[in-house]
Amino acid sequence: KRAGWDLKGQLEDMKALVQSREMMSSELQTQLDSYNQRIISLESHNNHLSGTVNQKEQQTESISREIEDLKRKLRNSEDDLDGTKRRLQREIDDLSFSKSTLERQKDSLAGELTASQTEITASTNIKIKDTTIMELREMIRIHEAKIREQDEELINQETMRRKLHNTIQELKGNIRVFCRVRPLLGNETQDNDGVIGHMTFPDKDGKVLEMEKLGDSTILNSTRGGNKLLFSFDKVFDPVSSQAVVFEEISQLVQSALDGYNVCIFAYGQTGSGKTYTMEGGRLEEEDKIGMIPRAVRQIFSTGLQLQQRGWTYTYIASMLEIYNETIRDLLSEDQTLTHDIKMKGKDSGDVHVTNLTTVNVTQESEVFDLLKRASHNRAVAETKCNERSSRSHSVFQLHITGKNSSTDESCQGTLSLVDLAGSERLKQSGSEGQRLKETLCINKSLSNLGNVIMALGKQDSHIPYRNSKLTYLLQNSLGGNSKTLMFVNINPREEFFNESLNSLRFATKVSSCVIQGRLILMSWE
Template identity: 50%
Template sequence: GNIRVFCRVRPMLPSEEREGERPSHISFPDEKTVELVKPDTEVSAPLLPFSKQMVMAFPFDRVFPGSATQAEVYEEVAHVVQSALDGYNVCIFAYGQTGSGKTFTMEGPPELDLGSPNDSQLGLIPRALQQVFMSAQKLQRTQHWEASGSTCLAIIYNENVRDLLSTHPRSNQASCQIKHKDGSTMVTNATRTTIHELLRRARKHRAVGSTQCNEHSSRSHSVFQLRITGTNSRTGVGSRGLLNLVDLCGSERLDESKAEGARLRETQHINRSLSNLGNVILALSQKAKHVPYRNSKLTFLLMDSLGGNSKTLMLLNVSPCEKNVGETINSLRFATMV
């Protein structure tokens, strides 16, 4: 179908190994299946023979173990990004509990310069931008295509959409024209440099709150949109594509996050938003007559790129730690519903 689902299990972190965290029993019988041994909750799992523990199998379009590199993951994603250049609306989003590696998959490690072209740690967003710009230049040289890009960058926090471009310093406005379209700011005539600068700003602006799950947990969805318009200068034939790259909030349950007060309200908003995304994807996969796009700001913003003739890729990120096994099973179940 038009919705594909990949699963990436991150490696154990050095800090987790130092603290004596135990890894879950996760295995990969083939490149499309994740198997997880669910410990018996009534008896200490190590005391049970392996056969008495429940083995759960989850099918995906592609799975990546902890040893998978950023380049190996992107190799499987590149053809979906190419579809945006071919005139399709594309949505790629990272889903998973806090600390499962979503932002690492989408951007790279926090200290990485997103504009550095050859770093092996670069995530999906900077790699996708490199691919788009290089493909556009090649089409210009070989097939007389004139391509232009415009970008919109938004974060969704507590069901409020915040446009990161509207606060762009005036001194930089000479380098890219700013215009408003459908209530959000589009940066047109976007160059590789202006886009990387926007990504750096987005990283700085995302609302970050401390939950018990992760001291650097991002509490806002980040939605990066790149509209690609191409025209063949000889034939006049044109195409329009849209690429959405989305880093979602953590998907943990309230009892796991130990959130209180304002943080509790945040978690409730996040869970509602993710639940609505699940409902939209489920409705699309079941070819339902009514798809509830308007039930959340996230699905409303992505409406053009979910369903219809669009292509959607969900990248489920999973923690390898045994202490997270409950959330891991929830995430795997959610993803295999899609």
């Protein structure tokens, strides 16, 4: 600090301070200009990014419209094919009626010819007799030619029907998933007056199931609608759907087995979700409770009889077994000491068979129903000895169908496999120990292998792990190639089983996203 009398020194200090402040002000102005330039640059970049986002949104909207257009075209194609199929069926019916009319006319003319021959024999006019006989023979020849034409037309129409039917089934997908929610039963209805509050069926087409974990905000809050989860399948059956309504949706798939394709229908879900009721149903005397297996058998034999007039004859071989802890048990055999294994039929054959398995030639549906009763009895006996074995094992009913057309020399072979899978159970929540733990591990491994096989088929992998479990090894010809596969995912409506239901629905969604033979897989198997 300078002395008070040193005014010149103080003035120099003031000048130096002013210069310092001016330099600082200049630097601050330079920084301000730099920041302004940075702001302008960032605003320009932000405007550019906004334009890019808008462009991407427009592209996304365009692609979505294209996808919807393709879906609409596919639905139109299916409708056109269904219309063509119905028209051909009407033409077949008309031709059948015309054929029967011509046959009656032929029989009538043959009778007239016989009568005329008798009358002419007694007549002295040989010329009139010969002329009449020739005319009647010509008429018979013409009618016989028309009948042959009608028979050929019927055969051609049946061949066309089979091709169109298979085309329609392939358009619908070689792997389909149906979801079925059973109703609340007995005491389950007491707490909530029979209302299933956490499940809704929002769409009119019956293809969506909506679930909501009531009172729990921790379940997938990222899902649109908070706690609500949407699952879409080829068909969703609510708790009031009858057995007849369910079977109507799979009846065309059953028809494919008669047409020479391998068809596999299996029920998946936790224990108590309604799998066995769906597949086997109640007593045969209760028409509305009959399950998918007896209904499919009834349709097979009924349609087989109708096709006889078009030259087709069929033979049927039935079998039924269960797979418990990766061990096969013959449900139609009284000798339970026999061991069973799965073997290839030959070096060059892709077909498999079960050693020592009881197979029965059947000619009518009542014989199959007797076999089903025998299998149910044998399974019930095992259940009392093996801790509810029916819910801990896979049951497999198979009907092998061989068809031969005497008119065209066509032949076909198909297998209808109807499977009631063991109850899926997450090990963490089951608390299983001992034998039950072993059962749960075997079941989960088997079901996991089933999913792996389906996903490998969808991805068209060079190696399909059929032999990783007895179930997939047995069903390998009914899962791959040109086979038709349908999965029922059965859901328990009780809210305390929400997590188990969610697990089943996620598995079914992965199966639904996979389609055999060239169609894209929309989800990956995790």
